Amino acid sequence: MSVTDRPVPVPDASSAGYWEATARHELAIARCSACHGFTHPPDTVCIRCGSIEPRFTFEPVSGRGIVKSWTVVRQALLPGFEQDVPFLLVDVELSEQAGLRITGRLLDGVDTALKLGDKVQVDFEDIADGVACPAFRLATS
């Protein structure tokens, strides 16, 4: 278990299920009870069906997706990233649903050659005791 000085997420009513899952190294995305569509991050209204009572449940997803964009972060603008810069930050569309976008560090290393559409698989970084956040690795298959 690595422990960092990074900003630690403060779970709230809309996000507790998400962070409980990441702590177990599982990616679970909010799913609307009315239309069964995924949304990230969960909002007051389901953006797909308009329900104001979406009663989101956090459902495990494959963690597979494709790279939509990336950047190299070269300066630590946040506490706890001083040892991590420079790093690749990837913008990923999860395979479960078009437009379902999530970001994370690409753990394969800053010199990894990328192109649009490269397949990635979710991984996790332990950032504090019992707290993990999503990251990605290039998918092997």
Place this chain on the structure above:
Amino acid sequence: MSEFAARNQVAIAGYAQSPVSRRSPMSLGALTIQTTREAIADAGLAVSDIDGFTTTPMFPSFGSHSAEDGVAFVTANWLAQHLGVIPRFMENPQGQLPAPVALAVNAIHAGAADYVVVHRALHNPVGRYHNSTEQEARGREQWGMPQGHFGPIAAIALAYNEYVQRYDVPENALASVVTEARKNGARLPWSYWADKPLSEEAYLAAPVINDPIRMFDCDIPVDAVATFVLTSAERARDLPHKPVYISSYTEMLPKRRLIPSLWPYDGIMEQGQQNVDQLCQRAGVSVEEIDYLQVYDGFAPLVYFWMELTGLCGPGEAHQMVSEGGIDSDRAGSPAVLASGGSLGNGRVHGTAQMLECYLQLSRRAGERQRDVNMAMACQGLPNSGGAVVYSSEKY
């Protein structure tokens, strides 16, 4: 859909632009009072004539700073109070410059106020502008900060890299955007970059912040104020300067909530198109009839995005047009979309440079830059979350 009843019914009657500096020798509040008094005098009016105030008081720093009215930002209320005016109309909308312009236009047209001051005051706080010292990621920030995704430079880098990859844009293409903005800004006496054009070598020598965004692709935080005085078209005709009529405005909102600092390219362009369409519909003109475009450039890639949305070139072609000198302000007849110097050539004045350049051209006050143009468009912010305003030299 009903016609826009206030089209060309309200005009800009005068303006003032403060010096743009890294640290103003006077407080932002004092600078705003001074600039606004100058603008009111420029319009041929007295402070006691002003009965409306509006601004967007947004302080666009993501860093950990305390923010106080009159110091880090200046609200309409603060300005009215410190000018000793009890106004009939006073509003502080969120968003970019088109928001207070829209409110002023509609208030004047409705008779809620006769002479409205629209100001924009920007402050450069002590410390690093976008640095956060937060140890906890709450609310929206929990979806990005823990994995190191934070701030607008990462956001524009992701959006621009998507464009670069899709359209095979050459490395360092943005150098030609930034050198054009700085060339134009260097000619403006009030600019932070006055007499300081940027060479391509100096552009390339500056560090990369978030690949492919380099330091000079980002505007520099400054202390600066611009103030405009708006009144009815009828009243404006009795004032000293040629009125510049406001024909149309738009404001846009991203359609859906995403992770903070994630601005997907497709979303920018799809909603940007709706933004431009709405602007033209409200003005009652086609985009081709607008003969002077001033694009927003708080981050250099936004120049490409706005150029493509306003039909200067096709999707993915703006980088080529700029690198071939297609927006060179010294080339006769070129669409000099950065003639204002923009934010890259003035400092982080948040869209006031574009508004000012449109006003100066159409009121025939642009001096050596004067062109024979009659309908101008000032773009502000991101195409999907900012807005734009169309101005006309004549009522039509």
